[in-house]
Amino acid sequence: MMKYSWLLIVLLLTACSATKAEETAVQKQVTVGFLMDTLNEERWVKDRAYFTEEVQKQGANIQVAVAHGNDALQIEQAEKMIRSHVDILVIVPHNAQAMAAIVHQAHKANIQVIAYDRIVKNADIDLYISFDNERVGQLQAEELLKSVPQGNVVYIGGASTDHNSHLLKKGAMNVFAPLIRSGDIRIQYDQWTKNWQPKEAAKGMEEALRINHHQIDAVIAANDATAYAAMQVIKQQGMAKKIAVIGQDADAVNIQAIQQGTQLATVYKPVKKLSSVAAKTAVSMAKKQKVDITDSIDNGKNNIPSILLEPILVTKKNIQNTVVKDGFYQEDK
Known part of the structure; x- marks a missing residue:
């Protein structure tokens, strides 16, 4: 009888241990x-x-x-x-x-x-x-200057409520600063984009072209959605491929635009x-x-x-080794 009692105690202790282990596992989730x-x-x-x-x-x-x-x-x-x-x-x-x-x-x-x-x-x-969002802005400005070392630049910022917008702009303007002082680069239009809305970016691009009598050489946009909106306006004005445009995010339509030559580059995060x-x-x-x-x-x-x-700069030269290689962009899109 004693033998069976000990066996029962062991079984009960084992069951209790298992229950506690299960409870611990649940607590850890x-x-x-x-x-x-x-x-x-x-x-x-x-x-x-x-x-x-x-x-x-x-x-x-x-x-x-x-x-x-x-x-x-x-x-x-x-x-x-x-x-x-x-x-x-x-x-x-x-x-x-x-x-x-x-x-x-x-x-x-x-x-x-x-x-x-x-x-x-x-x-x-x-x-x-x-x-590193300051670095994103820096990469944008440095790449833009390779194509447009002198000229009139439009800056289409992101939402003013998003701190990243300010970091992106800071990075770009740090690069432009000595060239602005020398007069080689002229920021002819500089506005935030409410809620990052492309339609607001398009309005800004229309205004920038109008007040500058279409004398614009380059556009930096705070993301690819606003860059694409700006490019649509540029295209409607018959100026596609005449204005260098750069964004960031590596959206599919913007990668296609880089391949087609209507967008200079993007920054891939x-x-x-x-x-x-x-x-x-x-x-x-x-x-x-x-x-x-x-x-x-x-x-x-x-x-x-x-x-x-x-972040990683993406141009026509390295699309294959960046966004395609990572599976972020499929070429059949």
Whole structure:
């Protein structure tokens, strides 16, 4: 009888251990909240897909919400995720200033916050993951000057509410500065683009051509969607291939434009790498694991720990070895 009693005790202890192991496994499965601004541009659709796939590969759950350029909606979505007790928030802010309050709310709930590709201003975010956006602007300006060392330049900025727009412009203007002082480069039109809307960029390009009597030699646009809008206006004015245009993001239609000679170049930010690094880092942080950070960036309140990836210039010469090789662009498109 004693023998069977001991056997029963062993079986019960084994069952309890198994139950505890299962409970621990469940506890370790974290949830990542991914708050996005928009899916209007091709690249953001890819970001969502790559990020979601990598989070799931890491054995975590994910909640995704898209604000469609609406500050109030993005704040509402963030508050909902905080109430649902996600383990970490990853934010692509529509408005760099407006999301500061959400960072504060998340921290009160012991939820860490990562700013993805766009920084949140004046807030103690836990991490910023992006590309070196000043370097993007620098690459744009340097490549443009190879084709247009002297002349009249139009600058079509991004949304003024997006801190990246300011970084891109800073990088470009740092390159142009000595040539502006010498008079070789003249910035004849310089405007932000409300909400990154291509139709607003098109209006800006029309105005730039009109007030400068079509005497424009080059255009730098803050992304490829606004660059394409500018090129459409240039084409309508019968000036295709007469004005050098450069953007960034390596959208499919812009890669085609580079191949056709209507766009000079773009800057490729390998979003698969960005999303992979961000997803792995978010899951690690949610599990309270140590993450090695070497860079930082000032967001107006503090120097924020940052992971900054290197952007890549894409011209007609290296399309095959960059966006095609990475599978980012398929030539049959």
